[in-house]
Amino acid sequence: MASVDDSSVGAVSGCVRGNLICSGWKLQKVADGIQITYVTQVDLAGSIPSSFLRSVQLQVPLCAGKVAEYISSYGPPPITGDLSCVFKKELFDHGKREHTVHLDGQGDAAFSFSSKMYPNGVKVKTTTGEAQVTGNSIQVTGVNGPTTVTISKA
Structure with missing residues (x-):
């Protein structure tokens, strides 16, 4: 998946668009619950500020919590x-x-x-x-x- 060129949001000097190569979740039942692994491969196409990386690192566990909440509410997909x-x-x-x-x-x-x-x-x-x-x-x-x-x- 790559960024979409959008005429309403033009190019910004000094900024580059990244490319999400692969992203997915592995969910596995374990003795005391669900083990969730998030795997991603991204071509950042440049350097990323460390403050942004810290923000992303904090958000991923929240996403895992939403996945666990979904499975608790609906059960897993096949x-x-x-x-x-x-x-x-x-x-x-x-x-x-x-x-x-x-x-x-x-x-x-x-x-x-x-x-x-x-x-x-x-x-x-x-x-x-x-x-x-x-x-x-x-x-x-x-x-x-x-x-x-x-x-x-x-």
């Missing part, structure tokens, strides 16, 4: 488990409670979902192979080539 095919990317739309996973190659994929997020269960659509829901687990078998798996409210 979790991708074991795969024998290739994971390409995933998207989650909270408003629709819709989780879309893009896979490729050949094989199977497993997912699990939270009863808190989906109290009435889920429906699963897949463009190749077949999906079976058992309890809070989803097994997709027969992935063959580019495949989209969509998990949504039942």
Whole structure:
């Protein structure tokens, strides 16, 4: 993701726009709660004042608190488990409670979902192979080539 050129906010002499290369959260259940790891790679395209960096360092833990609060309120989005095919990317739309996973190659994929997020269960659509829901687990078998798996409210 890069800064957007915006005619209403022109270039500022002496300032450069950075580039967010990669950003994401890893959420993992641990014995006494949730472990949250935030990973980011940024090309700052210049030097950043230390006061700004300190401000960002203070804000990241607050974001992690919001993530934990979200999971406590709604449960986690579906979790991708074991795969024998290739994971390409995933998207989650909270408003629709819709989780879309893009896979490729050949094989199977497993997912699990939270009863808190989906109290009435889920429906699963897949463009190749077949999906079976058992309890809070989803097994997709027969992935063959580019495949989209969509998990949504039942």
